Amino acid sequence: MASLTAPGPADTAGSGAAPIRRIRHRHGGTRTWLEIVVFVPPALILFIGFVIVPVVLAAVYSFFNLPAAFRWDMLGSERFIGVDNYTRAFSTPEFRKAIANTFFILFASLLVQGPLAIGIALLLNRRIRGRGVLRLLIFVPYVLAEVIAGLTWKLLLQPNGGVNAVIEGLGLGFLRQNWLADPSIALYTIFFILTWKYIGFAILLMLAGLQGVPKELAEAASIDGASWWQTQRFVTLPLLAPTIRIWAFLSIIGSLQVFDMVWVTVAPTLRQMSTETMATYMVQQGQFAGQPGYGSAIAVILFVISLVIALAYQRLALRRDLAGSVTRGVR
Amino acid sequence: MMNRRSIQRVVAGVAAAGLTLGALAACGGESADTASPGTGETGEGTETAAAEEVTITWWHNATSGPLPAVWEKVAKDFEANNPGVTVEQTGYQNEDLQRTLIPNALASGDGPDLFQVWPGGEIRDQVANGYLMALDDAIPDTIAAVGATVNPWQVDGATYGIPFTFGIEGFWYNKDLFEQAGITTPPSTLAELNDAVTKLKAINVAPIAVGAGEKWPAAHWWYQFALHSCSPETLTTGAADFDFTDPCWVDAGTELVDFIASEPFQDGFLGTPAQTGAGSSAGMLANGQAAMELMGHWNAGVVGGLTPDEEVPEFLGWFPFPAIEGSAGDPNAALGGGDGFGCAADAPKQCADLLAYIMSEEVQKEFAASGSGIPTVAAAQDSLEDQNLKAVAEGLSQASFVQLWLDTEYGTTVGNAMNEGIVNVFADNGTPEDIVKRMQDAAATL
Structure with missing residues (x-):
């Protein structure tokens, strides 16, 4: 807010005779309106044009049977098929598998990456030699573009690639796998790469959260005779909970959207066999199988699932953390 | 007097507004027809086309091997023989071109003039949408030279694409x-x-x-x-x-x-x-x-x-x-299967001429001699040097x-x-x- 003493030109012009402007923004007429008129439309136009309209259009398309060479005037009655695209989606084993794969990634991320990130963050939060370097190294994968990381791992995980060479070199030849070409393990391989890529971000968030935990509490606990483990369990973790909840939210959203890593890393056939996610299935069917209507239905299903999960999570888990910011509007 | 924060806000607001306007302008910015009336017509003006400034964009799938050089030369030679015509040729990876680039460009109404056309289901859809130029009246001799190989590029008796290679x-x-x-x-x-x-x-x-x-x-x-x-x-x-x-x-x-x-x-x-x-x-x-x-x-x-x-x-x-x-x-x-080219429905008429040039015996012979594939013009098949391509061409003739x-x-x-x-x-x-x-x-x- 502008300072209370220096009179602004717009102000004097706007509220005219009002001598005290402490509560200007409550009934400050012209200036407030000017701000609204100038600042809101650009954001609103972008948001409507690039978010709302596409969502609505996808919903419309999803009720039509559209060919690959799609034209606007095809949205006529003879191509209207009601909810057929939706019933088809849910009765297709491939799509059910894609949902299952997506939720596997979602829950595995929460259950594996969360504890791992908290553990590593607790370790890195202590005084150890080379802490800065360690923190940097852990964060590097997150900085890489997902496509580059995916292609790098794709090369390393070839049958004659680096990973198998290392395994062989360690004398563990029996553990050799065709990591990305074996339908029974490809999804786990993808999950490993995703963990490698995103654990750094989780650790960084947890470290930031740990900075907010007052040292006095840990000191008090240790004076009371608590061990290091007890201090973490009963003092640090509860105070880290808001950070964990926010990280979990970001992780859930990211998991529902997994696309690039699967698309660039896994060969199309293998993707169809074992690693299809909701997003890759949507692009495959909508774009490459030439069925924009069906693809739109998948997009709407993905949207609804994400929306329900996000809203439910905000309501149930993030309620306290977001109180006063998102859930109740501005104040 | 504005304090720092309100200045920042104004700057951000102006930037956002500029961005929006830019985006809108880009959407509505259908530029005027690139073909402008000729300015320097000389002589009898028997060939008005020669003085016209026309740009033909050409998308093909040659990205490796000897073929990109062949197409580059074709574009240059065609430019030299047709003053005023500029040919912008670009090679794209085949699947990207077929599945993403061409469908999107055609749907947006701002596609290339001469481009790879795949026979069968795809050409039928494109013709149904009015994206392709019928070539029968423009270059009948070229179509005749290819013979029955052109059939997959025909829809309801009209020719919408011509294969330059088939195997x-x-x-x-x-x-x-x-x-x-x-x-x-x-x-x-x-x-x-x-x-x-x-x-x-x-x-x-x-x-x-x-x-x-x-x-x-x-x-x-x-x-x-x-x-x-x-x-x-x-x-x-x-x-x-x-x-x-x-x-x-x-x-x-x-x-x-x-x-x-x-x-x-x-x-x-x-x-x-x-x-x-x-x-x-x-x-x-x-x-x-x-x-x-x-x-x-x-x-x-x-x-x-x-x-x-x-x-x-x-x-x-x-x-x-x-x-x-x-x-x-x-x-x-x-x-x-084969690779063929077709012209967009709204392409300049020189597009068909370029296609006819690509299909000329001269270029087909160069194509065959480069080892890029089996030409579709029968007279050019003698120019095949590669033993394997000769074997495939023989298999084709015996099928x-x-x-x-x-x-x-x-x-x-x-x-x-x-x-x-x-x-x-x-x-x-x-x-x-x-x-x-x-x-x-x-x-x-x-």
Whole structure:
């Protein structure tokens, strides 16, 4: 807010005779309106044009049977098929598998990456030699573009690639796998790469959260005779909970959207066999199988699932953390 | 006096507004027609076109090998012979061009003038949408020179694209490895092929490499079994009416299942790419890890590109897909496809002239001599120097019936469903009946 003493030109012009402007923004007429008129439309136009309209259009398309060479005037009655695209989606084993794969990634991320990130963050939060370097190294994968990381791992995980060479070199030849070409393990391989890529971000968030935990509490606990483990369990973790909840939210959203890593890393056939996610299935069917209507239905299903999960999570888990910011509007 | 924060806000607001306006301007910015009236017309003005300033954008799929240089020269020569015409040619990776770039450009109404046109289902959709220029009146002689090969690029009797190359699929094989395994003549029946597989396993090479990581190289196996199991009449009704009720379509899958069960392919074939890298099926053939690969007429160039010296290896040979004993299929039927160009409906008329030039005997001969593929103009076929291309061209001339790649023939929707069903069979995750059912289900959504 502008300072209370220096009179602004717009102000004097706007509220005219009002001598005290402490509560200007409550009934400050012209200036407030000017701000609204100038600042809101650009954001609103972008948001409507690039978010709302596409969502609505996808919903419309999803009720039509559209060919690959799609034209606007095809949205006529003879191509209207009601909810057929939706019933088809849910009765297709491939799509059910894609949902299952997506939720596997979602829950595995929460259950594996969360504890791992908290553990590593607790370790890195202590005084150890080379802490800065360690923190940097852990964060590097997150900085890489997902496509580059995916292609790098794709090369390393070839049958004659680096990973198998290392395994062989360690004398563990029996553990050799065709990591990305074996339908029974490809999804786990993808999950490993995703963990490698995103654990750094989780650790960084947890470290930031740990900075907010007052040292006095840990000191008090240790004076009371608590061990290091007890201090973490009963003092640090509860105070880290808001950070964990926010990280979990970001992780859930990211998991529902997994696309690039699967698309660039896994060969199309293998993707169809074992690693299809909701997003890759949507692009495959909508774009490459030439069925924009069906693809739109998948997009709407993905949207609804994400929306329900996000809203439910905000309501149930993030309620306290977001109180006063998102859930109740501005104040 | 504005404080710092409100200045920041104004700057941000202006930036956001500018961004929006820019975006809107870009959407509405249909520039005026690039062809401006000629300014410097001299002489009798017999050829008004010569003075017109026209730019023709040309998208093709030549990104490696000798072909990009051929097209570059074509563009330059055409510019030189047609003053005022600028040809902007660009090569894109084939699948990106076919599946993403061209469909999106055409749908947006701002596509290239001359571009790769795929026959079968795709050209039918594009014609239905009015995207393509009918060429019959503009360049009839060019169309006549290609003969019956142009048929797949015709819709309802009108020609919308002209193939500059056409070839058939067969086995690319390593002659040295065949000799080592004691195979004297290339297999001409399925039984002989199975026999060759057994002999090649004995010398510890992968008998056949298949790039099943991508769907189509696997799918081509089923196409071949269908081609050699179904009569030409059944194949034609299948393409025209999407009628796949004849039992031969299921037989094709059963034969494929039996063939896969004999383990003729390399280990981990479900993850093997087809054409890129040493680990691909073409790469395995190039470096002697595999003895055979079933692949289209373009494969010599691909294999050549994957050898250490980037030369087509001496040991490479070609033979057609063998006949299946006791089936209704025509033993001399071949599966093939080609690359063709067409003009956009709103392209300048010089586009057809450029296409006619590309199809001229002179350019077709250069195309053949470069080893890029088999030309479609008969007079140019003598210019083929590459032994393997000559073999494929001979196979093509001996074929009694040429079926277009089935996924191309049926179009994206049915073709994709078919390929998904076939790779499921490769992964032991589906049945022969399932392939046919998927095709019928997909056809029902059209």
